[in-house]
Amino acid sequence: xxxxxxxxxxxxxxxxxxxxxxxxxxxxxxxxxxxxxxxxxxxxxxxxxxxxxxxxxxxxxxxxxxxxxxxxxxxxxxxxxxxxxxxxxxxxxxxxxxxxxxxxxxxxxxxxxxxxxxxxxxxxxxxxxxxxxxxxxxxxxxxxxxxxxxxxxxxxxxxxxxxxxxxxxxxxxxxxxxxxxxxxxxxxxxxxxxxxxxxxxxxxxxxxxxxxxxxxxxxxxxxxxxxxxxxxxxxxxxxxxxxxxxxx
Amino acid sequence: xxxxxxxxxxxxxxxxxxxxxxxxxxxxxxxxxxxxxxxxxxxxxxxxxxxxxxxxxxxxxxxxxxxxxxxxxxxxxxxxxxxxxxxxxxxxxxxxxxxxxxxxxxxxxxxxxxxxxxxxxxxxxxxxxxxxxxxxxxxxxxxxxxxxxxxxxxxxxxxxxxxxxxxxxxxxxxxxxxxxxxxxxxxxxxxxxxxxxxxxxxxxxxxxxxxxxxxxxxxxxxxxxxxxxxxxxxxxxxxxxxxxxxxxxxxxxxxxxxxxxxxxxxxxxxxxxxxxxxxxxxxxxxxxxxxxxxxxxxxxxxxxxxxxxxxxx
Numbered sequence: 001x002x003x004x005x006x007x008x009x010x011x012x013x014x015x016x017x018x019x020x021x022x023x024x025x026x027x028x029x030x031x032x033x034x035x036x037x038x039x040x041x042x043x044x045x046x047x048x049x050x051x052x053x054x055x056x057x058x059x060x061x062x063x064x065x066x067x068x069x070x071x072x073x074x075x076x077x078x079x080x081x082x083x084x085x086x087x088x089x090x091x092x093x094x095x096x097x098x099x100x101x102x103x104x105x106x107x108x109x110x111x112x113x114x115x116x117x118x119x120x121x122x123x124x125x126x127x128x129x130x131x132x133x134x135x136x137x138x139x140x141x142x143x144x145x146x147x148x149x150x151x152x153x154x155x156x157x158x159x160x161x162x163x164x165x166x167x168x169x170x171x172x173x174x175x176x177x178x179x180x181x182x183x184x185x186x187x188x189x190x191x192x193x194x195x196x197x198x199x200x201x202x203x204x205x206x207x208x209x210x211x212x213x214x215x216x217x218x219x220x221x222x223x224x225x226x227x228x229x230x231x232x233x234x235x236x237x238x239x240x241x242x243x244x245x246x247x248x
Numbered sequence: 249x250x251x252x253x254x255x256x257x258x259x260x261x262x263x264x265x266x267x268x269x270x271x272x273x274x275x276x277x278x279x280x281x282x283x284x285x286x287x288x289x290x291x292x293x294x295x296x297x298x299x300x301x302x303x304x305x306x307x308x309x310x311x312x313x314x315x316x317x318x319x320x321x322x323x324x325x326x327x328x329x330x331x332x333x334x335x336x337x338x339x340x341x342x343x344x345x346x347x348x349x350x351x352x353x354x355x356x357x358x359x360x361x362x363x364x365x366x367x368x369x370x371x372x373x374x375x376x377x378x379x380x381x382x383x384x385x386x387x388x389x390x391x392x393x394x395x396x397x398x399x400x401x402x403x404x405x406x407x408x409x410x411x412x413x414x415x416x417x418x419x420x421x422x423x424x425x426x427x428x429x430x431x432x433x434x435x436x437x438x439x440x441x442x443x444x445x446x447x448x449x450x451x452x453x454x455x456x457x458x459x460x461x462x463x464x465x466x467x468x469x470x471x472x473x474x475x476x477x478x479x480x481x482x483x484x485x486x487x488x489x490x491x492x493x494x495x496x497x498x499x500x501x502x503x504x505x506x507x508x509x510x511x512x513x514x515x516x517x518x519x520x521x522x523x524x525x526x527x528x529x530x531x532x533x534x535x536x537x538x539x540x541x542x543x544x545x546x547x548x549x550x551x552x553x554x555x556x557x558x559x560x561x
Contacts, residue, residue, distance in 0.1 A: 057321075057322030085503065156321060156322045158320070158322060158323050158325045158346065159325040159327070159339075160325075160342070160343075161325070161342050161343045161346045162346070163319055163321060164318060165315075165318065165319075167316070193316055194316055202533075205532070207532035207533040208532075208533065210516065211515060211516045211532050214503050214514065214516040215515075218505075219514075
């Protein structure tokens with residue numbers, strides 16, 4: 001009996017510790033990492049996610065189906081929204097890097113993180129994906145990555161019932177990876193939620209939420225660009241931009 | 249699974265979907281009830297207009313609130329469900345409780361934002377719509393000769409204007425915002441054919457280091473005057489909109505940045521006009537906004553038309 005109990009406890013410990021991957025903590029951007037002595041810096045974006053409506057909290061299968069159905073109009077609309085303002089961000093980043101004296105190269109291709117191999121020599125502040133092949137391909141010393149993980153809208157649920165109005169939602173990261181060590185020279189998670197001004201339920205074009213979407217995109221761009229421009233930590237006066245852990 | 253169980257499961261899903269979609273449908277119906285149809289009218293030919301007074305009451309002011317953090321989280325829910333009917337009742341009750349909780353949370357957020365107005369209460373509680381409209385009507389620059397008429401009076405053959413203005417003060421107390429729901433009804437035209445729109449005007453941010461003392465000087469004369477000036481500007485915008493000045497055209501929608509007090513805000517909009525470090529924009533909802541922009545954002549030529557009446561703000 002004791003043996004079975006011990007085995008069960010060990011199994012639980014292994015499973016729980018395996019799930020509890022420590023999230024990468026923010027790392028301030030040292031300005032010399034993007035200056036004239038930083039070498040050649042590539043600027044890339046990861047493959048953009050499909051615009052969608054996130055429905056956290058609708059946890060059971062029927063809850064999920066019901067919430068998906070209830071927000072179908074919004075999701076359909078989300079998929080019509082453009083993300084040109086985000087894709088043009090690489091050029092803006094490169095412009096600011098060049099203003100600081102860096103040799104910036106805009107990488108046209110979208111980096112598919114899922115296709116990159118894991119990095120063997122893991123450790124604190126080391127990227128989990130191996131970017132060194134990208135470094136070799138473009139002959140760069142550092143790679144500045146704008147990663148968008150989720151884009152569109154979010155509406156929280158408690159089982160079948162919405163606990164919030166839908167809001168515009170953007171979840172991403174900005175980071176700078178040293179191509180020699182695969183270590184982060186900068187890491188900034190950005191999560192933006194922005195509510196509609198007034199009513200949100202305006203199908204089929206949802207103008208209030210559409211406006212909030214464009215606001216969220218701009219807030220995220222400002223948040224990511226401020227350290228690159230050397231303006232320090234942004235004071236999210238435009239809306240709610242914060243670390244992912246704080247989101248409801 | 250038996251056929252009966254399958255039918256019951258589908259019935260349950262359909263009922264749940266219907267329950268949630270009915271929320272959605274009600275909201276849509278509600279929205280449709282307040283939506284407005286823009287019926288073009290030629291106000292240029294009208295030389296007189298009458299502004300109908302609302303029932304006499306203090307002017308409505310609020311503090312600018314943000315609802316970006318509104319929401320009740322994602323806590324799970326176990327429904328005590330003795331059968332399908334019990335489950336549906338449980339879900340319905342959960343929905344009602346959640347709706348009430350969400351509304352209470354928003355009310356609390358608004359009440360917190362309204363605290364910025366506490367020092368202004370003694371002054372604003374005595375500021376009525378009659379006084380506001382009397383101040384505003386003389387400041388409107390377009391629309392011809394204007395007069396105030398009582399709530400139940402006839403417009404007497406002139407163009408009838410009805411207005412529901414609501415004001416907000418930014419949390420830094422640097423700017424006032426008016427949201428004015430305007431209806432313009434030509435003589436001989438039914439009220440259902442009136443031109444209706446919502447116009448927001450945001451004052452340029454004040455420069456005073458003590459905005460409260462600034463606004464409240466002389467028994468709040470400045471906040472009253474500025475409110476009236478913003479309202480008059482919203483009437484001018486409404487009249488120009490009816491006369492299609494500036495031409496609405498097909499300007500592309502773009503992301504516009506403007507100031508709300510000292511806070512930079514963003515709107516996806518068509519830019520209709522630029523003048524005096526201000527933009528006139530049309531929002532995605534089709535509403536009009538007159539907003540101040542940062543000095544560097546617009547190459548504005550300062551001329552006499554750009555000097556505000558409040559002067560040293």
